[in-house]
Structure formats: structure tokens, C-alpha cells
Amino acid sequence: MPFVVTSWFGHRNDEKIPSVVREVWARKFRPRRSQRGTRQSNVDFAVLDARGKLVHWFDAVGSTRYARPTDLVTNTLKQLRLGASRIRSLGGPIRPRTANLLKLPDAAPGKSGVRVFVRLDDRLMPAYRLPVVEFVDLSARDWLSLQWPQQPRTVDASVLKKWLAEVYPPGVMERVDRKTKKAFSISSISGSLSLKAAVPDADARYAVASGRVRLGDSGGDGFAFEGDLDLVLTYARDNPAVQTMRGVFRGTYPRRDRIRQTTRHIRLEAVFESRPR
């Protein structure tokens, strides 16, 4: 794909709406004689030329009408190709991108932190099964609670809140404030981890931290979910500071179906890796 990709979000009554978004919405919400055969979603794609001029737009769902996920993918690719071909037909330049390298959220130069991958294994919502990736900046102070255990000790999981707070499903509609529509954030973490040294190898010393943790959100209704957290930490032979961390969370998320008045318990997984090492 030759595109520079970006996103924008907002409402039609917002004060600052980019002109190209106004243009798309003016076309989208224009009264029509018939809208049979199409569905409107709250996501649109716009293709702009290199000068920022709108050349093509389409509703993310549109004529596919939520039929099958593969139809959405096929339609999106078809529409993007159509947009690119319109730019070509207008004589606009399309310089291809040189390489499609994987670029994950990461530490800024000279900084460090933890990368978190989160996935909700909801078989009824395939999009939620794709991983969300977040990066959390950490200072040396944030790592102190996990420094080398001379003796086995217990670590209060709440001190890891900065990055454990990213462990929640992507876009779960029911856990939002009804008035503001803002998603609730993880506000409380409890549980304890057992931190024990393991046998070192030639390069480093190892320790394992394991335990059950409970994450509650800011909804104020006592909602929470739990899981097992396991971390492997490495240390230099002569320094108690954490060098690297790798870990996993395996939990269960109670997803409430407001229509059927049932709760499904869905596997929620997270993977953690310290960065840049």
C-alpha cells in the first residue's frame, strides 16, 4: 500500500473538524432518495492525494452490510485501490513506499518501558481477537519493586499498575460511561506476586514473579476481572536492577450481554516485554 495512514475521531457538532472530514460527512449525510442496499457505520475511509485533496471516500461497512468479515476486508481493499486509481487518472503522483516494516509502539530513544499486547478471545467478535499493542514509559523508580530478590518476597501487584492498567479488552462497548461515552479505565489492581530467584546462567541472573491479580475499573459498580500473572526478570550479576522482563497474563473477562441479560466469560490474555531490552 502506498498510503500514509492516519485517523481522526470526533462528532459532527465539534468545533474543530478538518475540512476534509467536513467534506466526507457532507456527502455521507446528504439526504438521498433511497438508501436501500447500504448500511451506515460510524467509520469512514477517505483517500486524499499528496496535496491533501479528497479524491474518494467510503463507509467502512456500506454495501457489505456487516455480511462477513472477509467481505469487509475485500471491500476495503477494493475501495482503496479505486481511490489510488483515481489519483493516477487525475495525474497525481503515487510514489510507492519503500518497505513495509513492522513498527510496533516502542520506547523513545534513551527511554525505557513495557510493551503490552492484549487480546480478548471472543469468538463472537473476531475483531476483538486481534491484539492491541500499547507502550508504557517507565522510570528506574517504577522497576524498584521487582529488583533482585536476595530472599523470596511478596510484591503487591498494585505497584505495577502503570502497565497492568493496560490489560483490558479493546473497544468493549458496555464498559463506558453512559453520559460521557468515555471508556472506564482500570483504576484498582490488587493481588500479590511471589518473587523468587532462579538458577543463573553464564550471562545473567533470573527471577520469577507469579500470582493472581484482580483488576477493577472506574465504573463504580464493583466490576472486576482476574487472572494469573507470570513474569521472568533478568539481572546483571553485580546489580539488583531489572535488566529485562518477559511475562504473560491469563485471565477471564466477564462480558455482559445487555440484550440477552447473560454474561459470557471470555479468555483475556496479555503479553509483556520490557523495551528496549
Next chain:
Amino acid sequence: MTRLALSLALLLCAAGSLRAEDLAVERVLTSYHLMRPSEKDLAIYRLDWASSLDEAQRRAAREGRPICLVIIHSKYGDIASGHC
């Protein structure tokens, strides 16, 4: 499947000479490798993302490339943050 087989093989090879603490290290690292999303799962991060429409427009003009803008009609929907 290949990753699973390789990880299990590594774990089994190592298990013969390890103590309980080391097995815990191997167990967690094996889970980490098995659960970490594959490059295919992370394909969205192969796209050339710009952090804002302004930045995308500056880069597009400089590099002579088109822009794909995803417009989300919602008060909260920052897909650049991962969770939306």
C-alpha cells in the same frame, strides 16, 4: 503450529536437567513465546501510520504519496492509542 512445536521441543529438551525454579523460568518464557502475537496478527503495524492528519499531510506532500484517512464518528476513538 510450528512455533508451538518448537517451543515445546525447547521446553522438553531443557526439562531434563532443570530444577523447579528453572522450570518456572522456562514455563513462563515458553508461554511468552506462544502467546506473543505473530507478525501476521500485527499486520496493522506494517502500515505507515502518521500520528495526526496534519503530520500525514506534511509527509504526503514531501514524499508524493496519497493519504488513507480513517474517520471515526465518535467522541472517543483514538485508534493510534491501541485501545480505542
